[in-house]
Amino acid sequence: MIWNRQYECMEREELRKIQGERLSAMVSRVWNTVPFYRQRLQELGIEPGDIRSMDDLPKLPFTTKQDLRDNYPFGLFTVPQEGIVRLHASSGTTGKPTVVGYTKNDIAMWSEVVARSLTMAGVTQSDIIQVAYGYGLFTGGLGLHYGAETVGASVIPISGGNTKKQLQLMEDFGSTVLACTPSYAAFLGEAIIEEKIQKENIKLKAGIFGAEPWTEGMRTEIERLLGIKAYDIYGLSEIIGPGVSMECRCQTGMHIFEDHFIPEIINPDTGEVLPYGELGELVFTPATKEAMPLIRYRTRDLTRLHAERCQCGRTLVRMEKCVGRTDDMLIIRGVNVFPSQVEAVLLEMSETRPHYLLTVERRHNLDSLEIQVEVDESFFSDEVKELEGLRNKIQSAIGSMLGISSTVRLVEPGTIERSMGKAKRVIDNRTR
Amino acid sequence: MIIRQLSVFLENRTGRLTELTGILSENGINISAFSIADSTDFGILRMIVGKPELAEHVLRQKGFAVKVTDVICLIVPDKPGSLHHALGILSENDIAIDYMYAFSSAEGRATVVIRTAVPQAAIRVLSQHRLELVQAGDIYQI
Ligand SMILES: [Zn+2]
Numbered sequence: 001m002i003w004n005r006q007y008e009c010m011e012r013e014e015l016r017k018i019q020g021e022r023l024s025a026m027v028s029r030v031w032n033t034v035p036f037y038r039q040r041l042q043e044l045g046i047e048p049g050d051i052r053s054m055d056d057l058p059k060l061p062f063t064t065k066q067d068l069r070d071n072y073p074f075g076l077f078t079v080p081q082e083g084i085v086r087l088h089a090s091s092g093t094t095g096k097p098t099v100v101g102y103t104k105n106d107i108a109m110w111s112e113v114v115a116r117s118l119t120m121a122g123v124t125q126s127d128i129i130q131v132a133y134g135y136g137l138f139t140g141g142l143g144l145h146y147g148a149e150t151v152g153a154s155v156i157p158i159s160g161g162n163t164k165k166q167l168q169l170m171e172d173f174g175s176t177v178l179a180c181t182p183s184y185a186a187f188l189g190e191a192i193i194e195e196k197i198q199k200e201n202i203k204l205k206a207g208i209f210g211a212e213p214w215t216e217g218m219r220t221e222i223e224r225l226l227g228i229k230a231y232d233i234y235g236l237s238e239i240i241g242p243g244v245s246m247e248c249r250c251q252t253g254m255h256i257f258e259d260h261f262i263p264e265i266i267n268p269d270t271g272e273v274l275p276y277g278e279l280g281e282l283v284f285t286p287a288t289k290e291a292m293p294l295i296r297y298r299t300r301d302l303t304r305l306h307a308e309r310c311q312c313g314r315t316l317v318r319m320e321k322c323v324g325r326t327d328d329m330l331i332i333r334g335v336n337v338f339p340s341q342v343e344a345v346l347l348e349m350s351e352t353r354p355h356y357l358l359t360v361e362r363r364h365n366l367d368s369l370e371i372q373v374e375v376d377e378s379f380f381s382d383e384v385k386e387l388e389g390l391r392n393k394i395q396s397a398i399g400s401m402l403g404i405s406s407t408v409r410l411v412e413p414g415t416i417e418r419s420m421g422k423a424k425r426v427i428d429n430r431t432r
Numbered sequence: 433m434i435i436r437q438l439s440v441f442l443e444n445r446t447g448r449l450t451e452l453t454g455i456l457s458e459n460g461i462n463i464s465a466f467s468i469a470d471s472t473d474f475g476i477l478r479m480i481v482g483k484p485e486l487a488e489h490v491l492r493q494k495g496f497a498v499k500v501t502d503v504i505c506l507i508v509p510d511k512p513g514s515l516h517h518a519l520g521i522l523s524e525n526d527i528a529i530d531y532m533y534a535f536s537s538a539e540g541r542a543t544v545v546i547r548t549a550v551p552q553a554a555i556r557v558l559s560q561h562r563l564e565l566v567q568a569g570d571i572y573q574i
Pocket residue numbers: 248249250255310311312313314
């Protein structure tokens with residue numbers, strides 16, 4: 001099923017034309033209503049008339065998270081307060097939160113893209129969807145909620161936490177779809193086993209998971225625990241919230257709703273636009289957003305885009321799961337290294353689990369990378385040569401993935417610090 | 433005549449072995465024999481203990497990676513050529529030894545712990561040649 005066949009399956013040339021029109025209109029709108037953007041465009045000698053099609057997009061300046069902070073709270077809004085019907089905010093790890101505003105039309109557009117997303121996961125009005133994302137300032141709960149109502153599904157707005165209640169309603173109401181963070185989905189799956197709930201009392205068939213990074217390994221685990229197909233949804237509040245992109249049944253990347261959110265991949269160091277298929281920083285221009293459209297917003301997420309038509313029939317580009325954040329990127333001996341690449345190698349090997357720590361040192365002006373990997377009991381051999389063989393195997397697999405050499409050291413299980421949210425994966429001892 | 437040996441993964445860091453022996457001592461577990469095989473940054477402690485199930489359990493609880501392997505314990509009389517004789521029998525029967533280590537007991541004879549992929553075959557040929565093997569019941573109470 002496709003929710004909006006007209007836009008989701010549009011010929012790419014026609015889509016590009018529409019994107020150009022929307023971009024051009026948006027630039028005029030911010031020029032007239034947002035002093036910050038007017039000034040920035042003037043500094044570059046750009047006038048609204050200069051932006052007529054998608055070819056002109058690279059001429060425009062980027063917007064960063066810092067720009068949002070500098071214009072806190074409402075400095076980037078294009079409409080007066082009377083036009084704003086909703087405010088969301090994400091807590092920053094440092095300083096002020098990031099505030100986003102929505103007009104009535106923005107909420108309608110957001111509901112539409114989430115409806116498209118849910119439809120990709122096979123959700124229809126016959127479904128009962130348990131929304132266990134947090135409701136509140138965070139966009140997850142309300143984003144899924146409005147989209148599910150637009151589809152016509154029955155929504156259980158339970159929000160996050162209260163696991164006992166989650167399981168009770170899941171059984172009693174017969175929820176068929178679960179929407180939450182992947183880590184909470186895994187947690188619920190384990191709780192079902194612990195509470196000895198009969199498998200046949202759980203009616204779930206699909207899960208819509210996002211808002212935090214997760215791996216293919218976690219997907220397999222969640223699918224096994226809950227007996228569902230797990231779908232990846234992507235979004236960020238600065239652009240709209242969940243529903244910027246979503247996986248279809250083919251699960252070969254997440255389709256970006258490009259008619260609303262124009263994507264680009266850039267080299268994070270130079271800002272140069274990269275062709276499809278190359279790894280770089282994801283940038284969005286949410287051209288149809290009314291309250292707070294942003295010009296070329298830098299997400300700091302690193303990924304690749306693919307534009308070949310998908311088996312599902314959609315022509316929208318697909319983005320790969322983000323391999324990391326520009327903030328996480330390490331430059332070792334001139335090579336860009338992401339902790340997630342190491343994780344991918346460890347997940348692919350059957351003998352290891354993804355518990356690792358990267359330590360970078362600089363000795364005699366030369367960077368060295370040591371990777372600690374926990375020995376997993378099920379693969380622990382009591383022969384030195386076998387463990388050394390395993391160590392060498394990990395070392396060469398990581399070497400060919402990263403393109404630089406490293407030293408792998410096997411450590412005891414449980415010695416690498418775990419945490420619910422951001423695990424510490426990197427220690428950089430180089431003097432910056 | 434199969435003896436359960438515990439192998440524990442140890443990082444080469446100060447005090448780690450002491451932590452392990454402390455845990456065993458707190459739980460009243462006697463170590464009858466042990467050896468350490470090491471590389472530059474990790475070691476494998478192999479040991480025969482009085483209460484193998486308990487030792488396995490408490491070490492796992494404390495986060496150690498523990499593996500149980502089957503070994504045989506051969507008693508070798510304290511006279512020239514006796515170890516050579518026993519090893520000759522194994523080699524004639526194509527029984528490969530992965531590793532071995534020895535400990536001596538009070539009666540002036542040595543006990544040799546032998547790890548092989550085919551412990552039952554080793555027991556058979558050694559018994560046929562009237563060589564003495566330690567019984568599980570004996571060693572767990574040492
Ligand atoms: Zn598709």
